[in-house]
Amino acid sequence: MKIVACIKRVPSTEATAKLSPDGRGVDTANLAYMTSFYDEIAVEQAVLTKEASGGEVTVLTIGPAEASKEVRECIAKGADAGIIMTDPEWGSRDNLSTAKVLAAKLGELDAELCFMGRVATDRDSASVGPMVATLLGWSCVTDVVALSLEDGTAQRETEQGLETISFSLPAVITCDKGLNEPRYAGLKGIMAAKKKPLEEVAFEEVPSQISTASLALPAERSEGRIVGEGPDAVPALMEALRNEAQAL
Amino acid sequence: MTTAIVFVEHSDNAPRRASLECLGAATSLTDSVVAVLSGAGAEEAAKALGAHGAGRAICLPGSDPFSPDGLARDVAAVVGEQGGGIFLAAATSRGRDLSPRVAALLDSALFSDCTALVRAGESLRATRPWLAGKVIATLESSGPVFCATTRLNAFNAAETGGTIEVSTGNSGGDFRELVKELSAKSGGQLDVKEAPVVISGGRGMKDADGFKILDELAAAFGNAAVGASRAAVDAGWRSHAEQVGQTGKVVSPQLYIAVGISGAIQHLAGMKTSTTIVAINKDADAPIFKLADYGIVGDVFEVVPALTAAVATLRAEG
Ligand SMILES: Cc1cc2nc3c(=O)[nH]c(=O)nc-3n(C[C@H](O)[C@H](O)[C@H](O)COP(=O)(O)OP(=O)(O)OC[C@H]3O[C@@H](n4cnc5c(N)ncnc54)[C@H](O)[C@@H]3O)c2cc1C
Ligand SMILES: Nc1ncnc2c1ncn2[C@@H]1O[C@H](COP(=O)(O)O)[C@@H](O)[C@H]1O
Numbered sequence: 001m002k003i004v005a006c007i008k009r010v011p012s013t014e015a016t017a018k019l020s021p022d023g024r025g026v027d028t029a030n031l032a033y034m035t036s037f038y039d040e041i042a043v044e045q046a047v048l049t050k051e052a053s054g055g056e057v058t059v060l061t062i063g064p065a066e067a068s069k070e071v072r073e074c075i076a077k078g079a080d081a082g083i084i085m086t087d088p089e090w091g092s093r094d095n096l097s098t099a100k101v102l103a104a105k106l107g108e109l110d111a112e113l114c115f116m117g118r119v120a121t122d123r124d125s126a127s128v129g130p131m132v133a134t135l136l137g138w139s140c141v142t143d144v145v146a147l148s149l150e151d152g153t154a155q156r157e158t159e160q161g162l163e164t165i166s167f168s169l170p171a172v173i174t175c176d177k178g179l180n181e182p183r184y185a186g187l188k189g190i191m192a193a194k195k196k197p198l199e200e201v202a203f204e205e206v207p208s209q210i211s212t213a214s215l216a217l218p219a220e221r222s223e224g225r226i227v228g229e230g231p232d233a234v235p236a237l238m239e240a241l242r243n244e245a246q247a248l
Numbered sequence: 249m250t251t252a253i254v255f256v257e258h259s260d261n262a263p264r265r266a267s268l269e270c271l272g273a274a275t276s277l278t279d280s281v282v283a284v285l286s287g288a289g290a291e292e293a294a295k296a297l298g299a300h301g302a303g304r305a306i307c308l309p310g311s312d313p314f315s316p317d318g319l320a321r322d323v324a325a326v327v328g329e330q331g332g333g334i335f336l337a338a339a340t341s342r343g344r345d346l347s348p349r350v351a352a353l354l355d356s357a358l359f360s361d362c363t364a365l366v367r368a369g370e371s372l373r374a375t376r377p378w379l380a381g382k383v384i385a386t387l388e389s390s391g392p393v394f395c396a397t398t399r400l401n402a403f404n405a406a407e408t409g410g411t412i413e414v415s416t417g418n419s420g421g422d423f424r425e426l427v428k429e430l431s432a433k434s435g436g437q438l439d440v441k442e443a444p445v446v447i448s449g450g451r452g453m454k455d456a457d458g459f460k461i462l463d464e465l466a467a468a469f470g471n472a473a474v475g476a477s478r479a480a481v482d483a484g485w486r487s488h489a490e491q492v493g494q495t496g497k498v499v500s501p502q503l504y505i506a507v508g509i510s511g512a513i514q515h516l517a518g519m520k521t522s523t524t525i526v527a528i529n530k531d532a533d534a535p536i537f538k539l540a541d542y543g544i545v546g547d548v549f550e551v552v553p554a555l556t557a558a559v560a561t562l563r564a565e566g
Binding site: 142145238 | 391431537
């Protein structure tokens with residue numbers, strides 16, 4: 001079985017964001033990057049699936065050439081190959097355009113199962129997985145915390161409780177925390193990854209629909225105060241919450 | 249005027265609050281709002297929507313068991329039939345699963361988890377957080393349908409007091425996914441994204457048992473949910489569904505109480521837009537105090553029970 005894990009290079013969660021001097025973009029000058037948190041869970045699930053039932057795992061990203069660092073790290077955890085769809089527009093590509101480009105590639109690769117993150121932690125869009133599945137006419141289960149390919153079922157977390165969904169292949173599964181514990185790449189994996197194929201490919205442009213009207217940093221909160229120490233401070237807190245903040 | 253199609257969720261024959269907020273967002277963009285509902289109880293729930301901005305409601309029979317991909321095709325078909333220029337849903341689990349599928353069927357990009365939607369001359373604009381709120385982006389789309397999900401607690405429900413015309417729509421077959429089972433949460437617990445009051449605990453709660461005092465405080469409030477920092481979730485004390493932060497849930501309640509949480513940047517990203525923030529921590533230098541409106545320096549196991557008693561007394565007085 002051809003298994004694909006889609007990953008995205010995103011700013012580190014440690015990063016504090018600044019705007020570029022013209023205010024039209026995020027200042028990327030000193031930004032550190034990482035593989036989006038949930039995409040690590042997607043890669044792990046792809047490798048676990050291969051280990052259990054065979055197949056071949058390809059790590060796929062649309063991004064800058066620099067994403068070879070993240071893709072290599074993912075390959076080192078047990079994938080077989082990596083593909084970077086080199087994209088000068090990667091900072092502004094919207095979810096539908098991303099989904100169209102990925103869907104076309106999944107078709108080309110003859111993939112049957114695609115793992116993605118629940119959400120990429122840069123634009124927090126949580127859309128690309130279900131969009132790809134819809135464009136391809138595949139099944140999709142989102143926010144998955146438990147998966148059994150044998151039974152063709154997946155569980156997802158909802159506000160009302162745990163939902164069990166039956167689905168058929170081909171499918172896109174978007175991975176949530178709890179599905180697995182991503183492994184660390186060992187030295188052996190890192191060495192092996194250097195010999196595995198990592199292609200940079202071009203693709204046919206699909207224009208984005210979304211454009212930025214303006215960007216802003218969130219308003220700073222006005223400074224608060226310590227109302228006191230220990231349980232004796234509770235009446236002062238209650239007073240402030242009732243009369244000042246009108247929060248009770 | 250552009251017609252907005254709003255997907256409305258319901259439970260116990262009544263619309264969910266998140267969906268009423270979403271209808272409120274729609275009424276600020278257009279006067280022509282059509283609600284679309286699905287499944288058993290839809291007709292009953294639809295009757296209540298006239299008072300909240302919808303002029304029409306279309307009830308889809310849906311499938312039994314429920315199919316996520318089937319619903320998406322039915323809803324996209326309604327948007328097409330109605331000539332809708334706007335499609336909105338609340339950013340709930342269902343709405344976040346449904347909306348990207350509908351958007352893809354409509355060949356439109358999607359604005360997820362918006363905090364504001366406005367009309368700017370001829371065009372519509374969506375404001376939404378990037379990087380878990382570290383940047384606030386205002387965006388436009390040149391796509392055929394303006395598709396967006398609305399963040400919970402970010403919009404007000406509209407109280408319009410109008411009447412509503414309810415009709416039945418069509419549901420197709422041929423499903424790829426079916427919901428087999430829902431194991432409901434115990435005791436109607438509130439989700440951290442929906443609750444007006446969120447009380448989160450961190451490593452300072454010491455162990456899973458330590459969270460009992462937070463469950464008790466939440467019970468005293470009556471409208472509160474208990475959240476957790478990643479440290480508490482990774483330790484196995486609470487479930488990931490309750491994690492607040494950049495890789496958990498982003499919450500924006502009226503009152504957020506951080507208990508035994510240091511205030512790491514990833515945690516702050518998930519709660520800093522809360523209206524009022526309270527922190528309880530034994531370390532006066534904890535970064536959380538920089539963000540909090542009110543802080544108490546002290547041991548959580550001494551402060552929280554006292555706070556629970558005070559809240560209970562206030563509630564009893566009415
Ligand atoms: C990729 C990535 C994603 C992340 N995502 C998230 C996320 O979504 N959410 C999140 O929360 N974190 C996230 N983190 C983790 C984050 O960096 C912190 O490690 C975490 O938030 C710390 O949790 P904490 O505040 O509970 O624990 P600590 O930082 O250990 O703080 C515990 C606090 O409790 C206080 N305390 C201890 N005992 C008591 C007592 N008896 N009474 C009063 N106070 C007491 C201490 O003074 C301290 O301030 C992420 C990290 C990474 C790398
Ligand atoms: N540029 C990209 N390249 C590869 N995969 C992506 C890209 N953007 C999004 N994805 C996948 O889609 C998931 C959800 O992303 P998003 O819809 O942007 O939140 C991510 O976790 C990735 O698995």
